[in-house]
Amino acid sequence: MSSTSKPATVSSTSQWPVTAYHPRHQTWPYKPSDFTRSDPSSDSSFYDAPRFVTHIDDHAIASLRAYYAAVLPQKGRILDFCSSWISHYPPAIEDAMKKGELQVVGMGMNKAELDANPILSSRLLHDLNEMSEIPSAVVGSEAASEALDASTCVVSIDYLTSPREVLTSLLQRTNKGGTVHLAISNRCFPTKVVSRWLRVSEDERLQMVSDYLWFAGWRDIEIVNLGGKDEEDEQPDGGALQRFMRSMGMGVHDPIWVVRGTKE
Numbered sequence: 651m652s653s654t655s656k657p658a659t660v661s662s663t664s665q666w667p668v669t670a671y672h673p674r675h676q677t678w679p680y681k682p683s684d685f686t687r688s689d690p691s692s693d694s695s696f697y698d699a700p701r702f703v704t705h706i707d708d709h710a711i712a713s714l715r716a717y718y719a720a721v722l723p724q725k726g727r728i729l730d731f732c733s734s735w736i737s738h739y740p741p742a743i744e745d746a747m748k749k750g751e752l753q754v755v756g757m758g759m760n761k762a763e764l765d766a767n768p769i770l771s772s773r774l775l776h777d778l779n780e781m782s783e784i785p786s787a788v789v790g791s792e793a794a795s796e797a798l799d800a801s802t803c804v805v806s807i808d809y810l811t812s813p814r815e816v817l818t819s820l821l822q823r824t825n826k827g828g829t830v831h832l833a834i835s836n837r838c839f840p841t842k843v844v845s846r847w848l849r850v851s852e853d854e855r856l857q858m859v860s861d862y863l864w865f866a867g868w869r870d871i872e873i874v875n876l877g878g879k880d881e882e883d884e885q886p887d888g889g890a891l892q893r894f895m896r897s898m899g900m901g902v903h904d905p906i907w908v909v910r911g912t913k914e
């Protein structure tokens with residue numbers, strides 16, 4: 651992004667319920683054992699074969715696209731980390747990328763998946779559990795004018811064993827005013843997800859990811875419920891029945907939230 655262009659704001663999302671995060675802890679509250687996994691083997695082997703599937707349903711994808719259309723910048727540079735063959739970006743982002751006004755960098759674990767992702771202007775294989783630093787290649791150079799304006803990560807933050815370090819490094823690669831958007835749902839590869847994720851409720855996962863961002867130095871942290879008011883919050887029982895049905899594997903749609911932060 652040039653130093654004169656305006657970074658994305660996160661204010662144009664009033665169609666979805668937004669909850670401000672309030673820090674709950676003075677110091678990092680998590681233990682190393684929270685980030686162990688039942689399959690500690692190399693992630694490179696696990697992701698060696700491409701998976702040309704979608705990890706959230708069409709309803710959640712449509713919500714995420716609409717959200718991205720409202721918040722992502724159409725100029726500058728975006729990183730989709732933990733990326734695959736699909737980034738769920740809306741047509742406006744694709745147009746901006748094709749016009750060369752926007753660089754979309756994809757970073758992931760499988761070459762065939764990244765090669766098949768049409769929204770990406772450049773691709774990078776990188777295991778964030780081996781090396782938590784975001785490589786300088788995502789910004790082209792160390793020059794601030796080429797730093798990130800926004801980053802996205804879809805249903806993957808739960809696989810990272812050093813999320814605070816990754817998000818700290820991401821902050822360093824981001825322009826002032828730039829944003830990060832971590833999309834969260836409730837499906838996962840259980841053997842590869844960090845252990846605390848499997849032990850806590852959906853609400854606690856959202857707080858935990860907010861804690862990740864806070865302790866990495868991100869600010870204006872918010873939780874956006876892309877399931878929307880009709881889906882859950884305006885149910886007479888506050889969504890309790892929907893949450894129960896989901897917990898029994900009978901949910902109507904995949905839930906989808908974004909935990910987001912801004913670089914001050």
Ligand SMILES: C[S@@+](CC[C@H](N)C(=O)[O-])C[C@H]1O[C@@H](n2cnc3c(N)ncnc32)[C@H](O)[C@@H]1O
Pocket residue numbers: 693697704705731732733734735736757758759760776777778779780803804805806809810
């Ligand atoms: C459930 S998939 C989601 C992929 C993609 N974001 C999407 O929505 O289709 C989880 C992704 O996390 C990424 N991932 C898992 N472990 C990783 C690691 N150690 N380092 C970097 N990325 C990792 C992989 O790229 C994998 O595709």
